[in-house]
Amino acid sequence: MHGVFRVHSGGIMDVSCTIIADDQEARERLSRLLSQTNHVDIIAQADNGAEGVRHALEKQPDVVFVDVEMPGMTGFDVVREVREQGGRHTFIFVTGYDQYAIRAIRHAAFDFLVKPVDIDDxxxxxxxxxxxxxxxENGRISDMFIRQHNLTGREVEILSLLAKNQNSKEIAEALFISKHTVDTYRRRLLEKTGYKSTNELVHALLKANG
Structure with missing residues (x-):
């Protein structure tokens, strides 16, 4: 699972964001608006596409706000580069020209905001x-995913809790087993599914649940 998406005990989720825009005024405005929004964490900003790609891949934000028109590497180039390197981030394009909307959709953008960005939008x-x-996050693991990887009932339980961003200690308490046992199951899940990390595994699960 990409990102550092967090869920509070009350069910409210934190969203980590990265802003990529060469226009300092637009970048600062968006940063200010995001700061006024509850449960949003700006973890990186970049004033060019290349730096933005690096931040996106290294910091794994939940949402990437990217300006369409930037010198050198455009917003569309940023999305293409991140995708080619395996990133499955959620992108929201920001631009002063709404004629880019159709192209943004073709690039699988989650949304499209026109500058100056409105707080309500x-x-x-x-x-x-x-x-x-x-x-x-709350969806059950698909039967196809279970059959594909021959998961046991206990493995499904643990994977479901991992998908809800619970750590080994929390899972152990929820299932009344030891943390060591949970860690053993986590290693076994990676071996059975072929993924290198829990993040990759959970991201694949969420994608399969679509």
Whole structure:
């Protein structure tokens, strides 16, 4: 699972964001608006596409806000580069020209905001993202995924809790087993599914649950 998406005990989710825009004024405005929005964490900003790609891949934000028109590497180039390197981030394009909307959709953008960004439009986009993410996080593991990897009942239980962003200690407490046992199951899940990390495994699960 990409990102550092977190769920509070009350069910409210934190969203980590990265902003990529060469226009300092637009970048600062978006940063200010995001700072006024509850449960949003800006973990990186970049003033060019190349730096933005690096931040996206290294920091794994939940949402990447990217300006369409930038010198050198455009917003569309950023998305293409991140995708080619295996990133499955959620992108929201920001631009002063709404004629880019159709192209943004073709690049699998989650949403499209026109500058100057309006706080209500921004909040609406984030609410849609949280709603979609919540559906995936709370969805059960598909039968196809279980059969494909020959998962046992206990493995399914643990994977379901991992998908809800619970750590080994929390899972152990929930299932009344030891943390060591949970860690053993986690290693076994990686061996059976062929993924290199729990993040990769859970991301594949969420994608399969679509």
């Amino acid at each position: 921004l909040k609406a986009a984030l609410e849609r993202f949280i709603e979609q993410k919540s559906r995936k």
